[in-house]
Amino acid sequence: MKTETYMSLFVGMMINAMLFGVGAVAVLSIPALEPYWKFLIPLVVVLAYLLTHPIASRIAPHLRLRNRPDGRTADIPGTYDARHR
Secondary structure (H helix, E strand, O other): OOHHHHHHHHHHHHHHHHHHHHHHHHHHHOHHHHHHHHHHHHHHHHHHHHHHHHHHHHHHHHHOHHHOOOOOOOOOOOOOOHHHO
């Protein structure tokens, strides 16, 4: 598999956990949603699953040094441009 695919998978797991956690906390902490939690929690699971791939596929390419939008390439000798300081 491509490196970007692996990165998307690992980033996707974290994004899925965050989306589910935020959704579950929102549903369980709002008293007005208490009667509907049996339907909303599965909805949160499905929405977190569906939103994970698009978000992860947008984030993963930017984690590679060569694809950084600001042109920085960390501490690789001869690649850092002093203009970005």
